[in-house]
Amino acid sequence: MTQTKLCIVTHTFLPHVGGIERVVYEQSKRLLKRQFELMVLTHRNYTTKSYNYDHIPVQCYEALNIGFRLGIPYPIPKVSSFRTFLQAVKLNDLVHAHGHPYLSSLAAAKLAKRYRKPFVLTQHNTFIDYKGMWNTVEWLNDAFVGKKVLKSADKIVAVSNATKNYVLSLGAEAEKIEVVYNGVDLDRFKLSPAAKEKIRKKHNIPFEAIVAVTVRRLVYKNGIDTLIEAAKTALRINKDLVFLVIGKGPDFVDIKAKIEQLGISHRFILAGFVPDEDLPDYYNAADFFVLPSKSGEGLPLVALEAMACGLPLLTTDVGGIKEIIINGYGKLVPPNMPKSLAEAILEFSTSVTTIAKEKLRNEVKKSYGWDANVDKMVKIYEEFI
Numbered sequence: 460m461t462q463t464k465l466c467i468v469t470h471t472f473l474p475h476v477g478g479i480e481r482v483v484y485e486q487s488k489r490l491l492k493r494q495f496e497l498m499v500l501t502h503r504n505y506t507t508k509s510y511n512y513d514h515i516p517v518q519c520y521e522a523l524n525i526g527f528r529l530g531i532p533y534p535i536p537k538v539s540s541f542r543t544f545l546q547a548v549k550l551n552d553l554v555h556a557h558g559h560p561y562l563s564s565l566a567a568a569k570l571a572k573r574y575r576k577p578f579v580l581t582q583h584n585t586f587i588d589y590k591g592m593w594n595t596v597e598w599l600n601d602a603f604v605g606k607k608v609l610k611s612a613d614k615i616v617a618v619s620n621a622t623k624n625y626v627l628s629l630g631a632e633a634e635k636i637e638v639v640y641n642g643v644d645l646d647r648f649k650l651s652p653a654a655k656e657k658i659r660k661k662h663n664i665p666f667e668a669i670v671a672v673t674v675r676r677l678v679y680k681n682g683i684d685t686l687i688e689a690a691k692t693a694l695r696i697n698k699d700l701v702f703l704v705i706g707k708g709p710d711f712v713d714i715k716a717k718i719e720q721l722g723i724s725h726r727f728i729l730a731g732f733v734p735d736e737d738l739p740d741y742y743n744a745a746d747f748f749v750l751p752s753k754s755g756e757g758l759p760l761v762a763l764e765a766m767a768c769g770l771p772l773l774t775t776d777v778g779g780i781k782e783i784i785i786n787g788y789g790k791l792v793p794p795n796m797p798k799s800l801a802e803a804i805l806e807f808s809t810s811v812t813t814i815a816k817e818k819l820r821n822e823v824k825k826s827y828g829w830d831a832n833v834d835k836m837v838k839i840y841e842e843f844i
Contacts, residue, residue, distance in 0.1 A: 463844050465490065465497040466551035468567040470534055470558060472501040473512050476735070477532070477676070478760050479557050479583055482618075482641060487515045489833040495840075500547045502534035502563065518547060520563070528709065531593065536562055548574055553844055555579040559605040559626065560597070568611035577843035580612040581639075585625040585778045587680050587755035606630055614839055618758040619779025637839065640783065641758045642829035647736075648767035650816055651743045658744035662728055668701045669808045672745035672770070674738065674761040675752075677708030682751035682775065687717055688797035689751070690727050693804045700808055702727045702749075705741055742768035746811045749804070750774035753794050758783065766823045769816025773807050775800070785822045788814065 467487060473480050483499060490497055491514065499512075503519035504527075510517050520540035526533040536544070544563075548554055548570040556564040559582050571578035589597060609615065609631040617623035617638050627633060659666055675681040683704065690702050704727070711729070718727045733741055742748070748765035750756075756778030763783065766772065772789040774780050781791055790807070792799045 462494050462496040463553060463840065464551040465495050465840070466500055466547045466554045466567070467497060468500045468547075468554065468556040468563055470502060470561040470563050471504065471532055472499050472517060474506075475504055476732075481735075481760055482581070482583070483557060484512070484515065485642065485644065485829045486833055486836060488513060489829060490837070491515070493833070493837060498547065498551070500544070500563070500567070502536070504534070518543065520544060522563075531589070533561070534563065536566060541566070544570055548576055551576065553577045553579065553840060555581070555840075556608070557581045558583060559608045559629070560600050561608075562604060564608045565604050568608050572611055577613050578611055579614045579616065579839060579843075580608060581616040581618065582622050582626050583618050583757045584755045585621050585757060588753055590679055601629055613843060616836070616839065619782050621779035621782070622757040637835075639832060639835045639839075640827060641760055641763060642832035643760065643763040643767045643823065643827050645767055645824055645828050648739050648742065648764045650769050650820060651739060654740035654743035658740050662703065662730065664701050664703070664728070664744075665699075667699065669697070669699050669811065670701045670703055670745040671747055671749045671773070671804060671807070672703045672705065672741060672765070673749045673751065674705045674733075674741075674764075675708075675750075676706050677704075677710045677714055679710065680753050680755050681708075682753045682794065683710070683714055684717075685753070685775075685795055685797050685800060686749060686751040687714070687721070687723075687727065689800035689804060691721050691723060692797065692801035693808070694723055694726055696805055697808050700726065700804070703730060703741070703745060704728065705730045705733045705738070707732045738764065739768055742770055745770060747771050747773055747807050747814075749800075750780065751794075751800060752777050752780075754778070756780055763823065763827050767820055767827075769814070769820050771807070771811055771814050771819065773800075773803050783827070785819065788819045788822070 469483050499517045502522035520543040521537040522534035544566045554571040556567045615636045718724045748770040758779045775794040776791040792803050
């Protein structure tokens with residue numbers, strides 16, 4: 460059988476860690492087994508010009524990475540990168556870009572149109588509420604880059620209905636849009652009771668503590684400041700609570716200083732970066748998962764990973780998260796409201812030990828495996844090849 464040549468364009472890719480990177484990786488390694496010859500095209504970020512990541516071929520274009528230091532991962536392709544984009548598009552049968560706001564997606568869209576190659580776009584996030592002037596920058600970028608990418612797409616894959624509504628608000632054509640929920644690696648993210656003692660011992664967490672875990676890049680939009688304020692209130696009432704925060708980012712130093720100032724660092728633990736292969740152990744060491752995001756969530760992978768490990772969700776009501784909460788295993792609170800979050804944390808702390816983790820995991824297995832996700836993506840590709 461003839462293989463379809465597929466170019467996947469993403470602004471960042473592994474080993475740089477992030478949600479889009481993980482989606483591209485999980486889909487790519489399965490597509491390689493399904494008669495697709497693919498390459499990932501991404502910006503060069505402390506890597507060689509080309510490399511393989513777990514047998515996935517990666518080609519890099521040169522870019523300016525100024526925004527990364529500000530917590531805004533927005534590479535700007537250099538003029539010299541045009542040849543890289545041109546060759547990638549011409550050599551492949553189909554182009555699939557991730558994220559409407561990126562200049563890399565725009566370059567791929569325009570070249571795909573020029574050379575009559577089908578162009579598929581996956582949109583991951585809703586509007587991200589940055590501080591101050593950055594919202595204006597985002598609106599302008601949506602107007603001058605994002606809308607053009609959406610208009611050029613032959614098919615738009617939205618990871619949630621909330622994301623679908625967002626791209627519709629930007630002028631996307633409804634008939635082009637299909638909702639395909641993200642997946643979770645059910646072979647890795649599963650129940651592992653033995654991990655509880657191992658991880659708690661590593662971080663000096665009492666075995667009998669009620670542990671709330673979150674996995675977040677430490678930037679403003681992800682709401683760690685809200686979680687700190689909520690934790691301060693909740694810890695006054697329930698001394699058995701411990702908050703375990705996994706992740707790094709530009710706000711790490713400020714966050715560490717804040718929790719030390721409040722005197723809660725022994726109960727609000729910053730674990731820093733945790734390798735992806737160790738994440739299941741951290742989920743299994745906790746009693747519930749907290750997602751305090753302010754905005755921008757399309758369908759967070761960490762929520763699916765946590766539920767696959769049997770953790771109920773306590774999350775702010777942003778983006779598409781409400782679409783995957785399983786009845787009886789989750790609670791929504793408004794964003795940016797520490798008092799409401801604290802009240803919900805205290806409620807969870809008295810009930811989560813009775814959660815039927817195996818039943819929750821089985822509910823996740825029904826709908827959110829990566830193989831089912833890729834089945835749907837292949838059907839979309841087949842509309843054009």
